[in-house]
Amino acid sequence: RKEVEQDPGPFNVPEGATVAFNCTYSNSASQSFFWYRQDCRKEPKLLMSVYSSGNEDGRFTAQLNRASQYISLLIRDSKLSDSATYLCVVNYNFNKFYFGSGTKLNVKP
Amino acid sequence: NAGVTQTPKFQVLKTGQSMTLQCAQDMNHNSMYWYRQDPGMGLRLIYYSASEGTTDKGEVPNGYNVSRLNKREFSLRLESAAPSQTSVYFCASSEYEEPQHFGDGTRLSIL
Numbered sequence: 042r043k044e045v046e047q048d049p050g051p052f053n054v055p056e057g058a059t060v061a062f063n064c065t066y067s068n069s070a071s072q073s074f075f076w077y078r079q080d081c082r083k084e085p086k087l088l089m090s091v092y093s094s095g096n097e098d099g100r101f102t103a104q105l106n107r108a109s110q111y112i113s114l115l116i117r118d119s120k121l122s123d124s125a126t127y128l129c130v131v132n133y134n135f136n137k138f139y140f141g142s143g144t145k146l147n148v149k150p
Numbered sequence: 151n152a153g154v155t156q157t158p159k160f161q162v163l164k165t166g167q168s169m170t171l172q173c174a175q176d177m178n179h180n181s182m183y184w185y186r187q188d189p190g191m192g193l194r195l196i197y198y199s200a201s202e203g204t205t206d207k208g209e210v211p212n213g214y215n216v217s218r219l220n221k222r223e224f225s226l227r228l229e230s231a232a233p234s235q236t237s238v239y240f241c242a243s244s245e246y247e248e249p250q251h252f253g254d255g256t257r258l259s260i261l
Contacts, residue, residue, distance in 0.1 A: 073247040084240055084252040085193070128192075135246045136181040136200045142192035 042067055045131050047141035055149050058119045062144045064129030065111045072135075074105055076114050077128040079143065085128055088114075119148045152176050156241050156253035163231045163260045171226040171256050173241030179251075181244045182224035184208075184216060186237040193240065199224055231260045 195208030
């Protein structure tokens with residue numbers, strides 16, 4: 042079983058739509074959680090950390106459910122520029138990071 | 151703010167040639183990592199260094215060696231390049247459980 046699993050998509054949505062991605066992780070000892078964004082053939086860039094209480098950054102909301110071992114990312118009012126691959130990342134034991142394979146989002150005009 | 155710097159950005163090698171990919175970070179991070187990403191695939195960890203003086207194998211270490219030269223620098227060496235090693239290579243650094251920061255990658259083609 043993979044450490045981190047994501048639906049690869051693609052999710053094809055119109056501009057202005059709300060879209061949500063989930064990610065499940067297998068290690069209950071995981072300590073920290075992140076969403077990264079990766080544009081085609083570019084380096085992954087941190088989108089946001091995910092906190093137990095949930096957190097919001099503009100149109101983006103991330104939530105963590107430790108009991109069910111999943112994290113989610115909600116994007117409201119999708120923009121064309123949101124088209125990218127979204128990577129779920131889980132950390133445990135300080136320097137061990139596990140990346141999901143990514144969920145591809147296409148926002149259409 | 152340079153962050154994580156990788157050199158070179160592009161390289162073409164012939165099968166059997168060797169080369170070293172360089173990575174340097176200026177954030178005083180203890181941990182550094184090398185990943186490869188093949189087209190349409192996720193990141194795969196090659197090697198990592200939890201701290202200066204230590205290195206450990208990741209998921210796909212065969213055909214690679216690494217050196218943690220000092221706290222700032224972590225190099226990846228291909229001793230005898232093979233076409234299967236054609237990929238994009240990313241270096242990253244982090245501090246404990248804080249998020250990783252990535253360099254902008256080395257695009258390596260082996261003919």
